Amino acid sequence: MSNLDCQSASDIVIFGALGDLSRRKLLPALYQLEVSGLIHKDSRIVGAARQEHSLEEFKSIVVENLTNFVNETIDEQVLTCFINRFVYQQLDFKDSASFNLLADALANGNKTRVYYFSTPPSIYGDICQGLAQANLINDADRVVMEKPIGHSLESSIEINNQVSKYFTEKQTYRIDHYLGKETVLNLLVLRFANSLFTNNWDRNSIDHVQITVAESVGIEGRWGFYDEAGQLRDMVQNHLLQILSLLAMEPPADLSAESVRAEKLKVIRALKPINRENIKDKVVRGQYSDGFLEGVAVPGYLNEEGANANSNTETFVAIKAEIDNWRWKGVPFYLRTGKRMQKKHSEIVIHFKQQPHNIFKDSYSDLPANKLTIRLQPDEGVELQMMNKIPGIASQMLIQENKLDLSFSDTYKDQRVVDAYERLMLEVLNGNQSLFVSRDEVEAAWTWADSIIEAWKTTNEVPKPYAAGSWGPVASISLIARDDRQWVE
């Protein structure tokens, strides 16, 4: 079955069509789907935004953004077809009455409506109210919600409640764009299509796991938004926990949304709580100070444009996470993520256990354990470190550590790297929820993250400084060194 066979014609309505996410990610993603012939011929794209624009003006803004944010040369023929799908509707999302205008714009056509909320989550409820008031919600319609869903468990419940008054869980697609990344999806294949790994994926074979999501970017003009959130809410509560749950979950019965999401949820719920009693041993909180990136001086977080010099918001977190279940008892998952780190570099390293006995002492007094490295981005790939005999006649067996390296760019030379938003948008159009986060997952993740935030508050934990361009505060090295282990750099 082709991707188009399961897709009916849709009206894709982007609320916040002139915002940053829409310009940089959503419009280019839709254009790429057009290039691949993956949008139904009768589908339309409706840009909804506050500013007044004629349709022609809006179309030229779309073209300008495609030129800026699509990485390849724009195909003029495809572009013409794509642009003809557009409708523009000026709306104030907080004014329910104005949604009658949207109803007029959507009037002709009996299509599935896909409502993409690319706005602050605080107005998701207003948008739903407006849609309902204008009689614009049918059972087949879908809503796409951007992260963050709330700021805490309480606020996420409030937002989900507002939306669920109008849309069922089956109609709701919560985005975590990491679930659309090629290498994150490949975790399913790596684990469940290779018996070598499937059968050695537990406390009997694995010593510990490291997950690093390092960014070299700073706050990029979003200081106000970011300072309210911090790295724990911005990256750990969602992206890192999603990666962790895919890595640690039990094999799902199949790839359906129900099966995969149920298994991920069990992992998040089994995370050992971190609270004021254990936070000092389990979490390091950091904030970048002035430093250098690739030889260029960059300001510290408190010296960024628009900064409040007294902010205690963290831009780095390292956590020793533990999963309280049969499979993972005693296997730490060390997570770390930060802004303004030495380079953009995200990877998972699975450290297998050492051999119980060493018969190669002449060559190696301490046999290194196997390591499986999954490079998430950039330079995507999978690498297995293993021991090998050095060829030669000597009677003494000489061995060394080598790696099997599956680099995606070498192996799949002719394949274009699909952006996460492109894949996720297609899945929404096809009505497949597997790559979206369930309400239960969001709430379980907030429960765990809130407890850390609460513990920081009650222990007055202030972030430790680290120089921009480094790998984080020294304390993050101690976090793992206390267990006789070290970060893979």
Ligand SMILES: NC(=O)C1=CN([C@@H]2O[C@H](COP(=O)(O)OP(=O)(O)OC[C@H]3O[C@@H](n4cnc5c(N)ncnc54)[C@H](OP(=O)(O)O)[C@@H]3O)[C@@H](O)[C@H]2O)C=CC1
């Ligand atoms: N940008 C990114 O890279 C990412 C964004 N997100 C999430 O995506 C969502 C959108 O983010 P982003 O695009 O950056 O935000 P922006 O502020 O750039 O865009 C939001 C848009 O919503 C519009 N809007 C807000 N209130 C109203 C209203 N009452 N009536 C009509 N229009 C309104 C704004 O219009 P106006 O410009 O007129 O104010 C703006 O164009 C947020 O939930 C964010 O957390 C998630 C991951 C990454």
Ligand SMILES: O=C1O[C@H](COP(=O)(O)O)[C@@H](O)[C@H](O)[C@H]1O
């Ligand atoms: O959701 C977010 O993700 C980006 C990092 O995404 P990536 O695809 O570039 O890895 C992060 O910079 C941003 O702060 C956060 O909101």
